Amino acid sequence: MLITSLASGSSGNSTLVCSGSTCILVDMGISVRKTQAALQSKGVDPKKIAALFITHGHSDHASGVRAFKRAFQIPVYGTYETSDIYVEQRGGYGGYQEMGVELDNFIKEGEDRQIGDLSIEAVRISHDARHPVAYFIHNGNKKVSVITDLGESNPLLEKRVGECNAILIEANHDPSMLERGPYPDMLKRRISGARGHLSNQQTAKVLRRAVNEETPVLLAHLSKINNTPQLAIQAVHGALRESGLKTERIRAVAPYNDSTEIRL
Numbered sequence: 001m002l003i004t005s006l007a008s009g010s011s012g013n014s015t016l017v018c019s020g021s022t023c024i025l026v027d028m029g030i031s032v033r034k035t036q037a038a039l040q041s042k043g044v045d046p047k048k049i050a051a052l053f054i055t056h057g058h059s060d061h062a063s064g065v066r067a068f069k070r071a072f073q074i075p076v077y078g079t080y081e082t083s084d085i086y087v088e089q090r091g092g093y094g095g096y097q098e099m100g101v102e103l104d105n106f107i108k109e110g111e112d113r114q115i116g117d118l119s120i121e122a123v124r125i126s127h128d129a130r131h132p133v134a135y136f137i138h139n140g141n142k143k144v145s146v147i148t149d150l151g152e153s154n155p156l157l158e159k160r161v162g163e164c165n166a167i168l169i170e171a172n173h174d175p176s177m178l179e180r181g182p183y184p185d186m187l188k189r190r191i192s193g194a195r196g197h198l199s200n201q202q203t204a205k206v207l208r209r210a211v212n213e214e215t216p217v218l219l220a221h222l223s224k225i226n227n228t229p230q231l232a233i234q235a236v237h238g239a240l241r242e243s244g245l246k247t248e249r250i251r252a253v254a255p256y257n258d259s260t261e262i263r264l
């Protein structure tokens with residue numbers, strides 16, 4: 001099984017998960033050209049992607065969906081509330097740059113979707129978009145997570161994280177960098193709030209409860225302005241060491257279009 005970040009952070013997110021002959025993408029916040037280049041560097045033909053799953057409608061996760069669908073005719077999955085149908089019915093949301101996504105299939109929490117060799121479960125998370133989710137992807141043997149954009153954890157999420165053989169999870173900001181940084185107060189409050197993003201320390205707490213020493217972790221969606229890969233890794237290392245766990249398997253995805261992978 002392979003999990004790799006094609007792009008991560010507020011300038012665009014996309015994650016590739018493959019097992020056997022099946023590959024899926026989670027989120028499409030980058031251009032077709034960037035996606036194509038990133039997939040080709042992994043030896044994956046974009047036409048072979050079986051499905052695209054969307055976590056939520058914020059533009060850094062969904063802005064590339066329309067062009068991607070047009071280019072490759074790949075079915076797109078997401079919650080009903082993320083869809084363009086819902087957005088049209090309900091009008092604007094008034095929140096953070098959210099867009100309706102052209103979906104082909106609606107997913108529900110707790111329901112496993114079988115796509116080739118992969119089974120995909122959506123778990124609700126707390127974030128200021130319509131019905132955002134994290135995905136847990138299983139190939140019958142190993143399970144991996146794609147968890148980005150959440151303000152706080154929840155018991156079901158942590159239960160699922162504990163079942164994972166590899167974890168991709170956001171470590172968005174260092175609280176003191178955010179506090180001292182250039183963002184307006186309203187945005188600072190949004191980011192650090194319960195429907196915003198996890199700080200390095202919050203991510204560390206989730207991992208501390210859930211991982212064992214064998215679990216490789218990719219820290220993702222790091223803020224370019226309010227975090228560094230070193231700070232994110234340090235925070236998680238510190239928390240895990242306190243629990244007596246070794247920490248060699250933790251890596252941070254740099255907040256650029258960096259491609260970092262875990263193979264299981």
Ligand SMILES: [Zn+2]
Nearest residue numbers: 058127129149
């Ligand atoms: Zn978001």
Ligand SMILES: [Zn+2]
Nearest residue numbers: 010058060149
């Ligand atoms: Zn995001």
